[in-house]
Amino acid sequence: MNLYGDYISTEKFTVEELRTAALKGRGDLSPLLALRLLALKDYAEKEPDMRYVLQSPDADPGLRLTAAQSLASIGSDAARQTLLDALDLPDAVIVRGVVAALARIGGDEVLRRTRHLAPSVLNDTARVQMARAAYELNDEGFDLPKHGELPILDPSQFEMQPVPSEAVSARVFTKVLTDLELGGLRLNPDKEARLKLKCKGGDLFVVLDKSLKAEGVETLGQRRRVVGVVAEFEEVETEQWETAYHILTQPSENDRLDIYVVSEGGEIAYAGQGKTSGKQLNFTIRAINRPGAHAAVIEGVYQDGQIQLTSITVSTQRQQRRIPQRG
Amino acid sequence: MLSLKDTAACLGMTGTISVLDDFYGFIDPTLPPDPTGATVSVSLLRELNLLQGEYFHVNIIRVGSDQFTSSELDEVDYSVYRIRNIYATRGIGVGRVEHYVITTAEANGLDSPTKKSQLRKLTNEWTVPNNGIDFFLVHNMNIPSGPGILLGYSNVNGPCGDKSPGILQLSGSTGGLWGSEQTSRTAAHELGHYMSLRHKNKVPTNLMCQSGNASSIRNSVNLTSDQEDDVRDHCFVTDWC
Numbered sequence: 001m002n003l004y005g006d007y008i009s010t011e012k013f014t015v016e017e018l019r020t021a022a023l024k025g026r027g028d029l030s031p032l033l034a035l036r037l038l039a040l041k042d043y044a045e046k047e048p049d050m051r052y053v054l055q056s057p058d059a060d061p062g063l064r065l066t067a068a069q070s071l072a073s074i075g076s077d078a079a080r081q082t083l084l085d086a087l088d089l090p091d092a093v094i095v096r097g098v099v100a101a102l103a104r105i106g107g108d109e110v111l112r113r114t115r116h117l118a119p120s121v122l123n124d125t126a127r128v129q130m131a132r133a134a135y136e137l138n139d140e141g142f143d144l145p146k147h148g149e150l151p152i153l154d155p156s157q158f159e160m161q162p163v164p165s166e167a168v169s170a171r172v173f174t175k176v177l178t179d180l181e182l183g184g185l186r187l188n189p190d191k192e193a194r195l196k197l198k199c200k201g202g203d204l205f206v207v208l209d210k211s212l213k214a215e216g217v218e219t220l221g222q223r224r225r226v227v228g229v230v231a232e233f234e235e236v237e238t239e240q241w242e243t244a245y246h247i248l249t250q251p252s253e254n255d256r257l258d259i260y261v262v263s264e265g266g267e268i269a270y271a272g273q274g275k276t277s278g279k280q281l282n283f284t285i286r287a288i289n290r291p292g293a294h295a296a297v298i299e300g301v302y303q304d305g306q307i308q309l310t311s312i313t314v315s316t317q318r319q320q321r322r323i324p325q326r327g
Numbered sequence: 328m329l330s331l332k333d334t335a336a337c338l339g340m341t342g343t344i345s346v347l348d349d350f351y352g353f354i355d356p357t358l359p360p361d362p363t364g365a366t367v368s369v370s371l372l373r374e375l376n377l378l379q380g381e382y383f384h385v386n387i388i389r390v391g392s393d394q395f396t397s398s399e400l401d402e403v404d405y406s407v408y409r410i411r412n413i414y415a416t417r418g419i420g421v422g423r424v425e426h427y428v429i430t431t432a433e434a435n436g437l438d439s440p441t442k443k444s445q446l447r448k449l450t451n452e453w454t455v456p457n458n459g460i461d462f463f464l465v466h467n468m469n470i471p472s473g474p475g476i477l478l479g480y481s482n483v484n485g486p487c488g489d490k491s492p493g494i495l496q497l498s499g500s501t502g503g504l505w506g507s508e509q510t511s512r513t514a515a516h517e518l519g520h521y522m523s524l525r526h527k528n529k530v531p532t533n534l535m536c537q538s539g540n541a542s543s544i545r546n547s548v549n550l551t552s553d554q555e556d557d558v559r560d561h562c563f564v565t566d567w568c
Contacts, residue, residue: 004483004520006502006513007445008539015402030506036469036476061394062467063505065439083555093394097439097467125436202495230334232444232495240473244444265436267444292451294494308445318491320455323500324388327428 010037022063025048032062039070051082054094065097072101080105084113090118099126100266106133106186115141125266132262133231135224135248136186144250147258150271153289155297158315165309166203168196176205179241180231187229192305197312203243205231205309213305217281218258220274224250230261245269259285270296279303290322329568332373334378336521338422343458346371351377352385352407352424359404362507363545367408371488371506374411375439376418381559381566383522384423385410388499389465390449391438403464404413409511410518413534413548417555419564427455429465438466446470451497454490460521460563461490461499462514468503479537485521487562507542517546522561524554 010018013029018041021027023035038046053059053067062216068086071079083105086098099121099124101109111134112124117274122130131142142235168176173194177185193208209227220227230245248260252273272285280303287296295315301308329337335344346473347356358367387403389395397401403426431438437449446465455461470477479502486492490499500517504510512534521533526568527533530544531547542545550558558564 003538005472005480006478006516006527007472007475008478009473009535011474012539014385026469030432030509033476033505033509040471040474040476065467067468096436100436100439100441123435199493199495204495217509242442242444244442263448264442265434265448267448290452292448292453314494318451321491322431322433322452323456324427324429324453327389327392327424 007290008033008037010040012173013037014178015041015043019045019049023053024221028279032060032066035063035066039066039073047071047076047082048081050074050079050220053206054082054086054098059255061091061093064091064094068094068097068101069125072104074266080107080110087113087117095121096123096126100129103129103133103266108137108139111137111141113141114145116196126185127266128262128268129266130244132226132248134249138225140225144258144260144262145247147252147271147273151289153269153293153295153319155286155295155313156313158295158317160295160297160313160315163314164198164313166196166198168194172196176207176233176241180229180243182205183230185243186225189320190305193302193307195307195309197309199314203233204244205233207231208247208307212302214277217302219275220249220281221251221255221276222249248275259283261285269293270298272298290320291319295319329375329379330374334568337439338384340423340500347500349394350374351411352387352421352426353404353505354400354402354426359401359408361405366502367372369408369411373415374420377415377418378422378568380418380420381564382420382568383414383420383518383556383564384425384457385421385518386392386425386427386457386459386467386488386499388427388453388461388463389466390434390463391431393430394438396496399466400530401506402510403503404410405507406511406567408463409548410515411536413550414551415514416548417550417552417558419558423454423459423567424564425457429453434488435490438465439469440465440508441469441471443470443472443480445473447497450497451491454498456489458487458563458565460485460518462518463501464510464514465501465503466524468501475539476505478509479517481517481520482559483525484523485563509538512541512548513536519550519554519558522558522564 018038021029050067050070112288134142139190151247190210197204228247231241274283285298299311428506460534481500527535
């Protein structure tokens, strides 16, 4: 079973065609589609265009959310300031989108301005997205729940099966990194610590930050960190890898550390604990109990820049899923 | 030919049946506007004839449902109208069209996905336990991919039964809101994927040509006899009536 998508390229349109459709509502494309394509173009007036749309109270919310995401991609000081100013907008849906956009930018000022936002804006997913930014800087706040407080999915309820992992050639690793860097990868990848998991329907790729090897695993017990990412490859046609999860750690009790695998969307998908012994880190990670989840148990060892998964098992069945209301 | 009442009963509809909302599956029980202003019409006789042959059911799940405006609900209804018309050209009917909602609060951020993995999570977290294809219509889908954006995403030859595929696969089809013409073509295109069709990017008039390569968003909706055969072989395509 493969995954395919309908797709449209921005190369088919000029900037002026897209601006006319997006900002003036004229042309064959809907303003929303035009703005989303325009956001992928590089042109001089892009930041002011996106600022104008985000700040337009009468604009469609979808347009304003697109503008917020585009400003995060631009990432300039002016774009960041526009997003920070938008935290004071009255529409909670827009502000939630702005918070998600700011989480992509990160930085001290973003963390300071978002730390005390109301729970209606800073919901669970936004908090996890911000946690990633805070853990990158070892900044205070946005604490993730301790390992013992998380609802781990009990694997004993399921039939489990092994998942193979394999070493990866330098050529494939280069392709992964190229794709991830296009998507705004914010770590310094360690080219030696690379590992691929063969899952049903696609591959997962673990990429660790170089600092882990340089500073040694013993430093994990001293501060919060973002130690790596998990990329996934699923679409056969574009053949691109994208970042699916970030791996966060924080010190815990008794020389242990808590490990979180959080999704780009702001969800803790997997969590576990590790224990360091000299230069070696032994860890176990399990899936969080949520609708539709597969139970998983991942055990491994990291030492001197080498990661080895000693056992990976995943349930053959999913946890019960949610049923939407008729409407 | 079965009567409307008998056909509706065969599809699992009970009680008083309204033709436009229960039978055709429109949210608003009036005909949706065509974006070009052309007249929209439906034929009950054609639908009843099609349902004597093979057909599939669809569950349209609006994600971020409280954000849908009335014009966006028209976009949903126009998609239902177009899906019926496109598959009717190959003699394949659309049976039940049921509508479901996931509110913005329930979606917990998945109403605004920016990554393909979020679409996968959406379809794997939610499902309608029936024999219809789950089509998730996502309010704020904005997923850059290469030099463009993803309009919809689906398995090729999606699962039946409990609609639970592998860990990195989707349990349903997905699409965003892009304006009536594009939304409806993408919805029909993604359902085609679910029913085992692959891309035909060298045939710009075909439904399975990606929209970026299609000669016309409105008119590039053809299906070949081979594609028809593939659809008819899918496990969710049935001829019960």
